[in-house]
Amino acid sequence: MQKGKIGVQMFNLKSKVEELGAYETLKNIHELGFSSVEVTQIPMTEENVSELRRASKDFNIKIAAISAPLDTMPGSSGESLTTHFKKIVNDCKTLDCSFIRIGMMPVTLMGQKDKVMEYIKNAEVMAERLAEHGIELYYHNHHIEFEKYDGEFLLDIMRKNTSKLGFELDVHWIHRGGENPVNVINRFEGRVSLLHLKDYRVGQMILTEEDLQDHSKFSQKFANLIQFAELGQGSLDIKAIIEAGLKSGARHFLIEQDDTYGRDPFECLKDSSDYLRKLGYGDWF
Numbered sequence: 001m002q003k004g005k006i007g008v009q010m011f012n013l014k015s016k017v018e019e020l021g022a023y024e025t026l027k028n029i030h031e032l033g034f035s036s037v038e039v040t041q042i043p044m045t046e047e048n049v050s051e052l053r054r055a056s057k058d059f060n061i062k063i064a065a066i067s068a069p070l071d072t073m074p075g076s077s078g079e080s081l082t083t084h085f086k087k088i089v090n091d092c093k094t095l096d097c098s099f100i101r102i103g104m105m106p107v108t109l110m111g112q113k114d115k116v117m118e119y120i121k122n123a124e125v126m127a128e129r130l131a132e133h134g135i136e137l138y139y140h141n142h143h144i145e146f147e148k149y150d151g152e153f154l155l156d157i158m159r160k161n162t163s164k165l166g167f168e169l170d171v172h173w174i175h176r177g178g179e180n181p182v183n184v185i186n187r188f189e190g191r192v193s194l195l196h197l198k199d200y201r202v203g204q205m206i207l208t209e210e211d212l213q214d215h216s217k218f219s220q221k222f223a224n225l226i227q228f229a230e231l232g233q234g235s236l237d238i239k240a241i242i243e244a245g246l247k248s249g250a251r252h253f254l255i256e257q258d259d260t261y262g263r264d265p266f267e268c269l270k271d272s273s274d275y276l277r278k279l280g281y282g283d284w285f
Contacts, residue, residue, distance in 0.1 A: 004246055006276060006284040007036030007064055009196060009256035012265045014041040022048045026055035032269055033285050035060055038194070038254050039095075040067035040103060044079065049091050056095065064252045065099035065138070065168075065194060066091060070123050073106055081126055081137075089133050099194060099252075100130065101138040101168050113149050113157075120158050120165070127164035138166040138194050146177030153179070159188060167191050170256070171241050172198035172228060181236065182244045189248040197241070197272070198256045199234030203227040228258045230268050232275030239279050253284070 008029050010017070016025045022042065029037060042048060044066070056063055068088050072080045081088060081100070092100060102123065109115045120139075127137035145155035159167065169192050171181035185192060203225045211217045231238050242253060255276075260268045273285065 002246060003284050004242070004251055004253050005036050005062070005064070006034070006197075006253045006255065006273070006281060007038065007062070008034050008269060009038045009040065009254040010042060011040050012257055012260060012268075016265065017042050017048070022051040023055045023058075026052065026059055026061055028266055029269075030055075030059035030061055032266065033273060034269075035285060036062040036064045036252060036254075038065040038067070038101070038252070039063060040101075044088075044091055049094055053094055063095040063097040064254065065101050066095065066097055067103050068100050069104075069106075070102055070119065070126060071106065073108075081130075085129075089130070089135065092133075092135050098134060099136050099138060099166075101140050101194060103140050104142060105139075105144075110144050111147065113154065116154065117157070117161065120162060124162045124165050127162075127166075131164060136166055136193065137164070138168040140168040140194075140196070141170055141177075142173045143177035146174070146179055153177075155184070156187065159191060166193055168194040168196060169245075170196035170198060171236060172196070172200045175200045175236060176226060181241050185241065185244040185248050185250075192245065192248050193251045195241075195245045195250040195253050196256045197231055197238065197253050197276075198258070199229035199231050199236050199238065199272075201227050201229040201234035203261075227261065228256075230257060230275070231255065231272035232278075233271070238275070242279075242281065 013025055055061060069080045071082045072078055105119060109119055123139060130137050141155055147154050167188055169185055169188060174181045174184050205225060211221060245253060255269060255272045257268050
């Protein structure tokens with residue numbers, strides 16, 4: 001049977017890296033039974049890169065992908081592929097990693113199709129440049145890419161106007177954007193080596209007297225009940241998603257939970273991994 005690799009997207013472990021360091025964080029990931037990670041929201045300092053490399057070797061953990069924006073966000077500093085190309089490529093090679101993923105388009109482009117298409121054209125050029133170094137560039141979606149233009153989703157327009165750029169599909173955000181994750185994964189066959197596994201649930205409605213007296217406060221809570229859930233604790237058909245991903249060419253299936261609502265993220269990862277093992281994916285870890 002064809003298999004993928006189940007790993008951890010480290011977005012919600014950034015506080016653990018600050019507390020424990022990169023090495024000990026990966027040690028904890030290893031002890032939970034994982035052997036691959038995607039690195040994001042972790043400063044790629046010389047020390048962190050060195051510790052990620054050391055942990056990767058000591059615990060046999062594959063660094064599946066690292067994160068970098070195409071350009072730095074307006075008003076912020078930090079590394080980007082445009083300004084720190086050589087350094088980011090070197091980090092990839094140091095970590096024996098062949099994927100770089102863009103986590104989000106700049107917020108200043110959202111809702112502006114022409115600007116988004118110019119951005120995606122530049123991302124395609126960057127993907128071609130990275131390919132010369134044996135590195136693939138991927139774009140990670142949220143719900144904003146399911147805005148429609150002339151009846152077509154922006155994400156599909158982005159796909160049709162690129163060929164080198166890959167797409168890291170996030171199934172929670174696809175569902176939040178109003179589409180069926182399986183259908184989208186099927187449309188992106190051959191363009192999706194990286195897939196984010198993240199469940200989707202409606203949270204508990206807890207109202208105070210103030211909420212009942214102030215309709216705007218009630219409306220705010222009512223409209224924002226959606227939560228990021230541990231796998232198996234939401235409404236998504238995770239097995240169908242994984243099987244569609246495998247068929248479409250996904251190699252890395254990365255567990256992510258943007259918010260754990262006060263729970264220890266390692267505990268949430270264990271719940272998600274236990275669920276995937278029950279589904280029969282134990283040999284994918």
